[in-house]
Amino acid sequence: MGAYVLNGVEIPHDEEGYITDLGNWSKELAVLIAKDENIEMTDEHWEVVNFLREYYEEYQIAPAIRVLVKAIKKSLGKEKGNNKYLYELFPYGPAKQACKIAGLPKPTGCV
DSSP states (O other), X not given: OXXXXXXXXXXXXXXXXXXXXXGGOOHHXXXXXXXXXXXXXOHHHHHHHHHHHHHHHHHSSOOOHHHHHHHHHHHHOTTTSSHHHHHHHOTTOHHHHHHHHTTOOOOTTOO
């Protein structure tokens, strides 16, 4: 188990980098995790991260990629709700990588 260090405070995460206490999440931490994932956060990235956080708040589950694509298509439109767009933003797996940045648990069904 490791930890991200933000402003001198250690925030624990599991062996894959998912924070262990969702209450520790902040936008500053998201930027730090994204940097660790080699992602420069843009408005498009934030749109997906914020969508995921709202989805989790409502359903108490981090969606797998197929569910994520469908939900984003329904909410943000077909130009954003597709694999190509989401993989351009999060190349190592939109569900896994975006959930990690959003401070959520690893999505169900993700290996």
